Amino acid sequence: MRRRPGIAGLQNAAATRDQFRLVGENVAKVRTDVMKEQLATFRTQLEEFARKHKVITIELKWHSIFQLLSNFVYMNDIRKNPLFRQQFHEMCAKVGVDPLASNKGAWAELLGIGDFYYELGVQIVDICIATRATNGGLIDLLDLRKLLCQKRKADLGSLTSDDCLRAISKLKVLGSGFEVISVGKKKLVRSVPTELNKDHNGILELAQAEGFVTVEQVERKFSWSTGRAIDVLETLLKEGLAMIDDGHRDGKRRYWFPCVTLSSDSTGADAKS
Amino acid sequence: MQRLGDFRLPPFFNYPPYFTLQPVRETREKQVQLWKDLILDYCRSQKLYIISLEEDFPLFSNPKIERSLSHEAKEVFLAALVYEGRAEWMDKGHKKCLILWLRIQDWANYILNFVKDNGLEDSVMTVEEIRSGIETRGTELAGIDRGVLMRALKLLEQKGKAAIFKGTSADDEGVKFSA
Known part of the structure; x- marks a missing residue:
């Protein structure tokens, strides 16, 4: 278009620009709406699928639907809705795909699900290192979740243990010794390369009752010799997993385990009463 | 809690x-x-x-x-x-x-800011006034330890921001701030 001189020309150009912008906005809005609608449908199907556990024609459908998923609406959804994430994983397991195998994979890339877990992984590492001085590198999964939610400014319901476990399982490839161990009813996340043997685990389990153990208690419970009990407790102490307490009236040394007790501010008092 | x-x-x-x-x-x-x-x-x-x-x-x-x-x-x-x-x-x-929950240096700065905020440059205050006077009420200076205060003031004196002078008795030392 030839540029015309004069005020009228400038005004004209401005008006044209406005028109284009309006039309553009309209198109974008319509597209977003359509996408939202499609995604809603997709989600319903997805949830239905997860409920019925049917695997048959789904892979074909996936393919076409996936084109839409780079949309942010969906990404936000998968990041915000823990139930949805779990269903997604269930489904992936059924189809035989590991969506977290690589961030480059079509699944992970389009869904942003890889990013979700990698971000979570980084935050987990962060918290584990920050609390290491207090708990010796062993943290209760529930405590970890609470701290994660604080960090993410989200409520506890938005992040399930399942999410954490998945993120941690991905950290294993770093070879830094991140691992989840079960001690009694609790799940503990270990971020130091200490090998915990059966003796250690037994003591941690015993400590869950009151938050601490004494040498006597350990001897009685496991029928160990005094030497063995002290030896194991000293190891846990050196690893920073235990703290000594010589302040009780009975004069017996107590070994406290922050990883199984330090979840609320009243722990000490609770343990006493 | x-x-x-x-x-x-x-x-x-x-x-x-x-x-x-x-x-x-x-x-x-x-x-x-x-x-x-x-x-x-x-x-x-x-x-x-x-x-x-x-x-x-x-x-x-x-x-x-x-x-x-x-x-x-x-x-x-x-x-x-x-x-x-x-x-x-x-x-x-x-x-x-x-x-020293504030270091002497921090106290000196705190005093200096207090002086500036209240337009007390070139005016005279007694040490007792700083510790328990109306001007410092509600600030960290209220009830400050005398020894800590004197050391902070001496530091200001060294920097030429204040001049300490003695009154007739040991209890009424005064200080003149300068901008």
Whole structure:
């Protein structure tokens, strides 16, 4: 278009620009709406699928639907809705795909699900290192979740243990010794390369009752010799997993385990009463 | 949350092993750090300047869990503060400790800001006025330890920001601030 001189020309150009912008906005809005609608449908199907556990024609459908998923609406959804994430994983397991195998994979890339877990992984590492001085590198999964939610400014319901476990399982490839161990009813996340043997685990389990153990208690419970009990407790102490307490009236040394007790501010008092 | 007067105590205060000096280095470092912060925060909130190791100090025992710090532990925590310049032993026997929740330098700056904010440049205040006068009410300066205040003022004098002069008796020293 030839540029015309004069005020009228400038005004004209401005008006044209406005028109284009309006039309553009309209198109974008319509597209977003359509996408939202499609995604809603997709989600319903997805949830239905997860409920019925049917695997048959789904892979074909996936393919076409996936084109839409780079949309942010969906990404936000998968990041915000823990139930949805779990269903997604269930489904992936059924189809035989590991969506977290690589961030480059079509699944992970389009869904942003890889990013979700990698971000979570980084935050987990962060918290584990920050609390290491207090708990010796062993943290209760529930405590970890609470701290994660604080960090993410989200409520506890938005992040399930399942999410954490998945993120941690991905950290294993770093070879830094991140691992989840079960001690009694609790799940503990270990971020130091200490090998915990059966003796250690037994003591941690015993400590869950009151938050601490004494040498006597350990001897009685496991029928160990005094030497063995002290030896194991000293190891846990050196690893920073235990703290000594010589302040009780009975004069017996107590070994406290922050990883199984330090979840609320009243722990000490609770343990006493 | 447990309280000591109007002071909120941190969670570790209810965890018994923190009242026993920890033998393992890393755990000990963490323990000392927590206690250092607690002592400074508490003294600041209560405007306390001197901790006497011989006398009972509310922070050093927790009746709720029946634990209290040993003399050795108290000395270790205070020594850590001394090492950082946040406290000073007042005698050779380490019986009394002056807590500087603001360092002397910080006090000097605080005074200078106070003077500027209140337009007191080129005016004269007595030392007593700074400690308990109307002007300083509600600021950190209210009730400041006399020794700490004098050292901060002397520092200002060295920098040419203030001039200290004596009155007729030792009690009425005055100070003139200059911008």
